[in-house]
Amino acid sequence: MTRLSFRQKVLASREEAIVSTVMRLLAEKGFDQMTVDEVAADVGIAKASLYKHFASKEALAAAAMVQALGLALDQVQAQQAVAGASAMDRLQAITRWTLQTQLAGAMPTLPAENSALRNALIAHRGYMDRLMTLSDDLGAWIVQAQADGAIDRNLPPEAVLFTVYARACDPVLGFLKAGGRYSDEQIVDWVMSSCFNGLAARP
Amino acid sequence: MTRLSFRQKVLASREEAIVSTVMRLLAEKGFDQMTVDEVAADVGIAKASLYKHFASKEALAAAAMVQALGLALDQVQAQQAVAGASAMDRLQAITRWTLQTQLAGAMPTLPAENSALRNALIAHRGYMDRLMTLSDDLGAWIVQAQADGAIDRNLPPEAVLFTVYARACDPVLGFLKAGGRYSDEQIVDWVMSSCFNGLAARP
């Protein structure tokens, strides 16, 4: 019993290691550029062993996306727990976390293009459940922030939600970081400002 | 002489047809998902014939990007010619054109990730020349708009430039279009507003 449990833990932690590697590689190169050989080499096991844990490359990516969504949901929970924060405060906090995570190279890029991956994700219950939960939570904040007059009421909540999601794969962060002249914190501040305050000067 | 010229025109127009097809496919699926077989089939010639015109898949993509940058530079020229327009007006006009072009499926996506393509583009003189010219032109508008007090002076011009470039591959347009409930014009208006005015309500 103890031995079995121990073995299970070893296996579980190995799967965690796999998912972590996949998440990093997805953030680094995207789904197409990431090869299964590379994942296996990085984790330090044979490729065939990978396929004992995950049925396909798409399943591998889906597991990483589920993990990423789980982290986002944790952040939402953390923000819900902050007393006295407005909906706008919470929305900005989660957006900031998203930018920081992307800049740290730990945010797998969303695949708007690839159909094989898209279909796999749509068919993945855990992924879709988390995505919908996250969208519902953020959607509620957005509606509330609009009621508060903090978010532009002319924008449909949908558009605001997509805009926040899109920041998770905004190439501006990478462009500014590539220059090497600014700190991560400075970059995040600028993107936060352009996202919420806009490029145009405020009176 | 006449016959030679005619043949040259036929060849040139064939190359134009190739480049147009590549530009459309790049916008549709991205560099990785686009196959050379597909390009050849779409143009209606054999794949080997494609390689008589362009040395590699990267060269094919580079030609399409050069064409796209050329169209953008044409837009810049057109805006320069508008009398009485402020730098901010011009910046918004070119941004709007970028969004409309992407929504029309005619804007090849910039490849921040793929290294093979990146290197090919960086090594491509025509591409780099156009990119730098465009950046210089837009950069001048941005600096002027900041001097006018129209663009937020706290943002470095670089960040504003990258933000405008990033709109060319903003997934928000596709998300909103996928819903099918809004007109292209409406979608462009919302993204323009969130880009320049920000998500936060203006007083």
Added chain:
DNA sequence: GTCTATAAGAGGATAGAC
């Protein structure tokens, strides 16, 4: 320059021993 046919190789997935 255009075609058909094919080389060359990358990458996802599996067989079978242990």
Added chain:
DNA sequence: GTCTATCCTCTTATAGAC
């Protein structure tokens, strides 16, 4: 479950006839 070795498909690129 892990390994080595292999299969097989897809895709880039070229050979060689016309």
